[in-house]
Amino acid sequence: MIRVSVVGAKGRMGATVVDAVKNAPDTELAKALDAGDDLTQITPENTDVVVEFTVPAASLDNVLALVNQGVNVVVGTTGWTDEKLARVKEALASHPDVSVFIAPNFAISTVLAENFAAQAAKYFESVEIVEMHHPNKVDAPSGTAIHTAHAIAAARKDAGMGPIPDNTQTDGGSRGQVVDGIHVHAVRLRGLNAHEEVLFGNPGEQLVLRADSFDRSSFMPGVLLAVRHAGENPGTVTVGLDNYLDL
Numbered sequence: 272m273i274r275v276s277v278v279g280a281k282g283r284m285g286a287t288v289v290d291a292v293k294n295a296p297d298t299e300l301a302k303a304l305d306a307g308d309d310l311t312q313i314t315p316e317n318t319d320v321v322v323e324f325t326v327p328a329a330s331l332d333n334v335l336a337l338v339n340q341g342v343n344v345v346v347g348t349t350g351w352t353d354e355k356l357a358r359v360k361e362a363l364a365s366h367p368d369v370s371v372f373i374a375p376n377f378a379i380s381t382v383l384a385e386n387f388a389a390q391a392a393k394y395f396e397s398v399e400i401v402e403m404h405h406p407n408k409v410d411a412p413s414g415t416a417i418h419t420a421h422a423i424a425a426a427r428k429d430a431g432m433g434p435i436p437d438n439t440q441t442d443g444g445s446r447g448q449v450v451d452g453i454h455v456h457a458v459r460l461r462g463l464n465a466h467e468e469v470l471f472g473n474p475g476e477q478l479v480l481r482a483d484s485f486d487r488s489s490f491m492p493g494v495l496l497a498v499r500h501a502g503e504n505p506g507t508v509t510v511g512l513d514n515y516l517d518l
């Protein structure tokens with residue numbers, strides 16, 4: 272049995288992960304901790320892998336503390352930047368037996384949509400992203416939308432494409448946030464969970480890729496997949512569930 276501890280266990284995602292870990296045939300719950308709890312309770316003696324779903328402001332410190340405790344970490348919390356990833360890599364240099372895995376999104380539909388978007392990117396002159404979430408979400412745009420924008424921007428760059436056409440002369444904010452040259456729009460609406468659309472345009476045609484997570488159960492197969500792979504690449508940070516899919 273894989274011994275899994277959950278940090279952020281009282282949150283929407285953490286509580287769902289606790290149930291998933293209890294119900295999977297090959298995992299068992301070790302510690303379930305939340306804000307204010309002492310993370311040094313989690314050690315290699317009681318835990319094989321920690322699943323961390325907290326808040327962007329706390330996640331880096333949690334991951335650094337857990338790496339220093341010598342345990343593998345699977346992270347779902349958003350807010351990761353190159354600077355934060357560099358801090359984790361630095362910590363792993365002193366703990367080469369530990370691995371960290373971060374996924375902006377654990378839902379297969381979204382991971383596939385992002386992969387398809389990266390494939391489609393070089394064929395379309397225009398692209399914009401619309402992400403739609405429940406109004407309790409604290410960050411905008413979503414970590415997934417930022418990750419998707421970077422993937423599309425990288426594909427456009429590889430294909431030698433220029434800037435996306437846009438003749439907007441006045442903008443009171445309605446054109447969204449520009450991430451790596453791509454406009455990202457965030458909707459917060461009661462009744463939604465997590466949804467993303469990538470809109471591609473060419474003269475006379477449009478392609479829309481849409482992924483809908485209607486329920487947090489959609490993330491659990493991906494979380495368990497990452498848990499089962501934890502520790503495979505010691506001393507490294509791996510980003511993205513696509514690393515464990517045959518895409």
Ligand SMILES: NC(=O)C1=CN([C@@H]2O[C@H](COP(=O)(O)OP(=O)(O)OC[C@H]3O[C@@H](n4cnc5c(N)ncnc54)[C@H](O)[C@@H]3O)[C@@H](O)[C@H]2O)C=CC1
Pocket residue numbers: 278279280281282283284285304305306307324325326327329333346347348349350374375376377378414490
């Ligand atoms: N990667 C993915 O597939 C998904 C990622 N997320 C992300 O996961 C994160 C959590 O989302 P939700 O569960 O909806 O939020 P939430 O607000 O329901 O839960 C966050 C939990 O973290 C706890 N917490 C806050 N600071 C803490 C600390 N320092 N140490 C330990 N626990 C702490 C809070 O008390 C709370 O219980 C967000 O960043 C969200 O964007 C959400 C869904 C899917």
Ligand SMILES: O=C(O)C1=N[C@H](C(=O)O)C[C@H](O)C1
Pocket residue numbers: 349375376404408409412413414415416464465466
């Ligand atoms: O807060 C959420 O709910 C979600 N957060 C992640 C993100 O910001 O991309 C993943 C998913 O969209 C749900």
